Amino acid sequence: MAKHIDPYSSELFSDYSKIMKDFGIEHFQSEMFPDLNRLMRRGVVFGGRDLKRISECILDKKPYYVLSGIMPTAQKIHLGTKMVVEQIRYFQEHGAETYILVADMEAAAARGIDLTDARKNALDFHIPAYIALGLDPKKTTFYFQSDNREVLMLAYEFAQKITLNEFKAVYGSADPGRILSALTQVGDILFPQLKKRMPGIIPVGIDQDPHIRLTRDVVARTKSKYGFVPPSSIYHRYMPSLDGKQKMSKSRPDSFIELPEEIKSVEKKIKKAITGGRDTLQEHRRLGADIEKDMVYELLKIHLIEDDAELRAITEDYTAGRLLSGEVKQLAIQKASEFMRHFENKINEARKQKDLKFIRF
């Protein structure tokens, strides 16, 4: 049995079902949710915790919240972040109060970004980008972590409730920096409930499950004082890297596509990406593409093709050998270019947005 999940590792989980079994993570049951989004329909969203609680809120129109954080280290995000935003958007469109915190404190303290720059990055780029990707600024509450005394107070208080060994059991290690960062995240996750106890959902990659577990432990331990509702979580798998190796990694810039990114550069990366095309044309026509290994197909499926019928047609043609890898790459380049142009337009529009719901403390 896996002893712990390390949210700070760059490893990509190869066996999600084992991890899920070991840590008691539920399978995502699509019949519980209405109007599934692309990620839900296509098995990218695969699991979570306490999802029924959220499903009930949606179906019974009861209050709940969705929460996520922005790490404002640079004025760009990668496609993994786009998935998170799409998940937030789904819940926002299904009645969730939406909280987006800017982790300026962690960016400044742990990643060496000046606090002023961290805030500038968030205001100039991340918040407009999240809006460009579909969040409704009128329905979204943003705040800066470093402004939020209540979160810091919670973190401070929760520190008293967790022993070092419990921390190690969840995270595998326990350096002071991680402890502070994790406890601040727990504070952020529970902060919306200070005003009103209600279910909440946190859409993250499964590698962030330790933070969810820690939060749920803290909720159990502070029950008599706070009576927080244990937060639910919903997990999506990561987009594997274009070069077919593990998770996308900053150390291998060709392994991932950023937002924004020059179309030329995207084109180059897609052209170099690993596909499931066969060694010869003849073989390809006979066997069809091995789409399981095809990163360009993944890119289309996860990010670039919204319409299910369109994806189905491509899948059929590609696995039947009627479509070649080069053609699929061309299609991906065209779709990615359209997406990039669309994103640029939308983010410029969003930058003009003046009426953000920003908590200033």
Add this chain to the structure above:
Amino acid sequence: MAKHIDPYSSELFSDYSKIMKDFGIEHFQSEMFPDLNRLMRRGVVFGGRDLKRISECILDKKPYYVLSGIMPTAQKIHLGTKMVVEQIRYFQEHGAETYILVADMEAAAARGIDLTDARKNALDFHIPAYIALGLDPKKTTFYFQSDNREVLMLAYEFAQKITLNEFKAVYGSADPGRILSALTQVGDILFPQLKKRMPGIIPVGIDQDPHIRLTRDVVARTKSKYGFVPPSSIYHRYMPSLDGKQKMSKSRPDSFIELPEEIKSVEKKIKKAITGGRDTLQEHRRLGADIEKDMVYELLKIHLIEDDAELRAITEDYTAGRLLSGEVKQLAIQKASEFMRHFENKINEARKQKDLKFIRF
């Protein structure tokens, strides 16, 4: 060799010189400082770190600061806190910029006091009490820890610089609550240097030395980024408890005197206190009192008699057997009553003080 000092223990150190040797703490050399105060003259102040740096600031009139914290858990302090205030006052009167932080965050998070009550306690009681004990409010900068984002940012950043094992080496243990609390203290200690790098002195009991060492370690590790001056510290020994057992303890209310405290109650405690009087009058007259074991004599020496000649006369008469324990107790009761009345007057005056130098962030 003692492996570590535990600032969270209620143990009283019996052998200061061993602790000092083990941890490289300097002896207090009274010739380095002008106009010694009562605690310095009488060996209550006995050690420190980097005291020469502070001595030079005083003699050369160079900028430096003195810093201390208020723990606003209840509207009273004990006499140990009075010693700290007297030390702060000494440095304030010798040119130090004075910073007093209110540890409302720690009071709320770790000691279960409501944040509003913590602030109220500080404003209604502790700050007036510190002024009553001699601090000049016009020369003292107060702030609430929970308001001070810069301190919290520093704590967050410093957490990245210390490993768990290093933390354990300093403190002996490392629970998340202690880590957060200690790092916040490090942030507080260095905060005045954010505006201006300068020496600083922290007057504390020796049991707080681990915080000073941690701070000095952090200063060394952040040298290239911050270039903080390592803080100096000055240590006083604790007043032993009136019942002759270890440190004063909240679990034994007769063991210590509080500020404020009803005169009746003080009288009762002094009457019950352990003295160095002999078993019979005859023996006492012959041998004189054993003042080393006499808690009432300690109380007079440390707190109640300012004038050296007056103390000398009492010491001579008591050790020669001319003064009896009962008489010394009577004297202590009279002096303590005067002090309590004086303190009450002064604190009421201080409560009218409107022009506090309070940083609001």
